[in-house]
Amino acid sequence: MPDVETQPAIDLDAIDTEDAAAEAAARLREALQYHNYRYYVLDDPVVSDAEYDRMLDQLQTLEEAYPDVRTPDSPTQRVGGAPRDELGTVRHPAPMRSLKSAYAEEDVRAFDETCRTELDVERVEYTAEPKFDGLAVELVYEDGQLVQAATRGDGRTGEDITANMKTIEEVPLRLRTEKRSAPERLVVRGEAYMRKDEFNAFNRERVEAGEDPFANPRNAAAGSLRQLDPSVTAERPLHIYFYEVAPGEDRDFDTHADALAALPEWGLRVCETHVHRCDGIDDALAHHADLEAQRDDLPYEIDGVVIKVNDLAAHDTLGVRQRDPRWAIAYKFAPRQATTTIDDIIVQVGRTGRITPVAKLEPVEIGGVEVSRASLHNQNEIDQKDIRIGDTVLVERAGDVIPYVVKAIPDARDGSEAAYHIPDACPVCGAEVVLSDDKKQAFCTGGMTCPAQLRGRLTHYASREGMNIEGLGEKRAAQLIDAGLIECISDLYALEKDDLLELERFADTSAQNLLDEIAASLEQDLDRFLYALGIPLVGAHGARLLATHLGDLDAIMAAREEELQAIGDIGPEGAHSIVAFFDEPANREVIAAIRAAGLTLTNPYRESEQPLEGLTFVFTGQLEEWTRDEVQRLVERLGGRATSSVSGETDYVVAGPGAGQKRDDAAAHDVPVLDEAAFKALLDERG
Numbered sequence: 001m002p003d004v005e006t007q008p009a010i011d012l013d014a015i016d017t018e019d020a021a022a023e024a025a026a027r028l029r030e031a032l033q034y035h036n037y038r039y040y041v042l043d044d045p046v047v048s049d050a051e052y053d054r055m056l057d058q059l060q061t062l063e064e065a066y067p068d069v070r071t072p073d074s075p076t077q078r079v080g081g082a083p084r085d086e087l088g089t090v091r092h093p094a095p096m097r098s099l100k101s102a103y104a105e106e107d108v109r110a111f112d113e114t115c116r117t118e119l120d121v122e123r124v125e126y127t128a129e130p131k132f133d134g135l136a137v138e139l140v141y142e143d144g145q146l147v148q149a150a151t152r153g154d155g156r157t158g159e160d161i162t163a164n165m166k167t168i169e170e171v172p173l174r175l176r177t178e179k180r181s182a183p184e185r186l187v188v189r190g191e192a193y194m195r196k197d198e199f200n201a202f203n204r205e206r207v208e209a210g211e212d213p214f215a216n217p218r219n220a221a222a223g224s225l226r227q228l229d230p231s232v233t234a235e236r237p238l239h240i241y242f243y244e245v246a247p248g249e250d251r252d253f254d255t256h257a258d259a260l261a262a263l264p265e266w267g268l269r270v271c272e273t274h275v276h277r278c279d280g281i282d283d284a285l286a287h288h289a290d291l292e293a294q295r296d297d298l299p300y301e302i303d304g305v306v307i308k309v310n311d312l313a314a315h316d317t318l319g320v321r322q323r324d325p326r327w328a329i330a331y332k333f334a335p336r337q338a339t340t341t342i343d344d345i346i347v348q349v350g351r352t353g354r355i356t357p358v359a360k361l362e363p364v365e366i367g368g369v370e371v372s373r374a375s376l377h378n379q380n381e382i383d384q385k386d387i388r389i390g391d392t393v394l395v396e397r398a399g400d401v402i403p404y405v406v407k408a409i410p411d412a413r414d415g416s417e418a419a420y421h422i423p424d425a426c427p428v429c430g431a432e433v434v435l436s437d438d439k440k441q442a443f444c445t446g447g448m449t450c451p452a453q454l455r456g457r458l459t460h461y462a463s464r465e466g467m468n469i470e471g472l473g474e475k476r477a478a479q480l481i482d483a484g485l486i487e488c489i490s491d492l493y494a495l496e497k498d499d500l501l502e503l504e505r506f507a508d509t510s511a512q513n514l515l516d517e518i519a520a521s522l523e524q525d526l527d528r529f530l531y532a533l534g535i536p537l538v539g540a541h542g543a544r545l546l547a548t549h550l551g552d553l554d555a556i557m558a559a560r561e562e563e564l565q566a567i568g569d570i571g572p573e574g575a576h577s578i579v580a581f582f583d584e585p586a587n588r589e590v591i592a593a594i595r596a597a598g599l600t601l602t603n604p605y606r607e608s609e610q611p612l613e614g615l616t617f618v619f620t621g622q623l624e625e626w627t628r629d630e631v632q633r634l635v636e637r638l639g640g641r642a643t644s645s646v647s648g649e650t651d652y653v654v655a656g657p658g659a660g661q662k663r664d665d666a667a668a669h670d671v672p673v674l675d676e677a678a679f680k681a682l683l684d685e686r687g
């Protein structure tokens with residue numbers, strides 16, 4: 001971190017000379033430039049938007065009062081930060097501006113007052129729409145074809161993300177023209193984002209793979225789109241809402257609402273349910289209150305409401321002030337951040353033995369929810385942010401996203417704070433804890449016998465994708481463990497009916513059903529059994545790869561790292577994890593006991609029967625015979641690949657009723673489209 005104050009405390013009322021103003025402006029500029037860099041270049045901000053805006057506002061006020069202190073490189077003179085040069089830059093057809101933020105109703109009323117005065121009307125018609133919290137993007141269509149996509153960058157030039165943008169399924173490569181013809185050139189802007197649930201799942205996977213988690217969905221979306229390799233972007237769950245047609249030479253629309261109504265006709269996604277036309281500012285304020293109340297229930301993050309003058313001719317009248325248009329304002333919601341102190345740091349032991357540090361916080365209310373814990377992710381994160389027990393910290397809670405510590409506030413320290421290190425021994429079973437060299441991963445080596453892992457491992461073992469033991473969910477698993485009936489997974493197969501009948505919520509039939517399910521699970525597919533074992537870094541796909549390439553359990557248990565890595569798609573860390581798992585005596589004993597109970601494995605992925613080898617499929621719409629998951633498993637079992645987005649690599653798109661964009665994508669890539677009957681015919685022909 002450079003030697004700048006991240007939040008210079010400046011009392012504007014105390015500034016009464018040009019010199020003092022120049023000095024304060026320089027401090028603000030330096031801090032703002034630093035935060036811009038963290039936000040735009042590193043995707044890793046350390047202050048909240050509100051704090052940033054406050055500093056920018058102060059600078060703007062100073063520059064207005066003392067125009068001579070303004071410098072050409074002042075952050076008030078441009079829209080954003082420097083684009084990353086690796087991606088290549090493109091010029092925006094028209095500047096991409098930002099929005100002025102308001103945090104209080106009176107600021108919004110002042111905005112309305114200005115609009116009414118300047119437009120000389122009693123009441124202004126506005127639109128009020130969600131302020132999506134993602135990454136601003138601009139797409140250019142020429143003769144209906146997508147020719148360019150860019151980030152905002154500094155507002156005049158942005159980064160070229162055309163290849164990355166094309167991987168988002170919701171982005172049409174060609175505009176639809178059934179209802180409305182495509183103009184020669186259309187420049188549209190919108191927000192690319194990640195849904196909260198997809199963000200949580202994606203982050204979980206990253207942590208499990210030993211990668212750094214993203215702080216929030218916005219950073220995840222930005223990081224995903226600014227990849228140099230589009231195939232990485234293609235794997236990320238990204239979405240887009242369009243919210244603006246850029247001002248062009250000739251105006252095709254009279255109002256902003258008309259422009260938004262036209263976008264879906266071209267196939268461009270608009271958040272129709274939450275865009276409201278408002279008769280006067282009171283309506284817009286009501287919509288703001290309404291959306292704020294719904295904020296937690298929305299599947300994506302929003303951080304305010306954008307209020308725009310609806311009449312586009314009025315935009316010209318109102319014009320632009322410095323970096324922001326005067327015809328719009330972003331009315332932000334109450335911040336989702338708060339400061340509190342860390343009382344202690346504890347560790348959690350996960351299903352696979354992963355050890356995660358968690359901060360126990362002095363409880364604090366953030367956006368109506370009491371927060372008393374925050375994830376610290378890993379030791380590396382704690383070291384990087386220099387987080388200590390006893391520290392005052394800034395905590396953010398975003399929707400259903402797990403609260404996290406944004407940063408420590410070193411100024412608040414009194415010397416009693418203590419640095420933290422993950423313990424050497426598992427707090428639950430006492431086995432050694434191993435920490436990876438980069439300090440991003442810590443594991444308990446207690447294997448399948450650590451009690452902390454048992455509940456999670458048992459639930460995972462019995463899950464639908466695993467051994468599929470119906471009736472053995474998390475509660476039942478806990479009940480069996482707490483009653484002392486199960487100390488390791490193989491004990492499942494020694495359960496007797498009388499044991500179960502002594503437990504609550506078990507009657508004769510339910511006990512028998514569970515025992516039948518458990519017995520039936522012994523006849524199993526090899527890949528499901530492998531998945532059920534919960535080998536760190538091995539998911540369902542990894543398990544299928546092992547089954548396909550190595551054939552049987554003994555070969556897999558005996559495989560060495562080089563052999564595993566030769567499979568492709570299994571990296572060095574995955575290979576190491578597999579070998580370590582099967583080398584652990586406790587794990588071998590559990591597997592031997594399950595085998596002794598009668599485990600019979602069949603391998604549906606044997607390499608010999610691979611009629612679909614080399615073919616890549618994309619499925620869209622509903623199929624009658626299979627669910628999406630089933631048909632994807634079928635294709636993989638027959639040696640093919642099933643992917644989620646259409647590209648030049650795709651051999652067939654299989655479309656059922658309700659198929660959407662992917663059918664169009666197929667046309668754009670010249671990929672043949674099969675219906676379900678044709679797909680079956682292909683299977684028959686090859687099988």
Ligand code: IVH
Nearest residue numbers: 097098099129130131132136191243306325
């Ligand atoms: S309109 C002239 N509408 O907010 C500015 N922006 O500071 C035109 N944003 O990062 C922007 N939701 O990407 C507009 N419904 C919405 C928006 C929105 C989110 C973002 C935008 C930019 C920032 C503007």
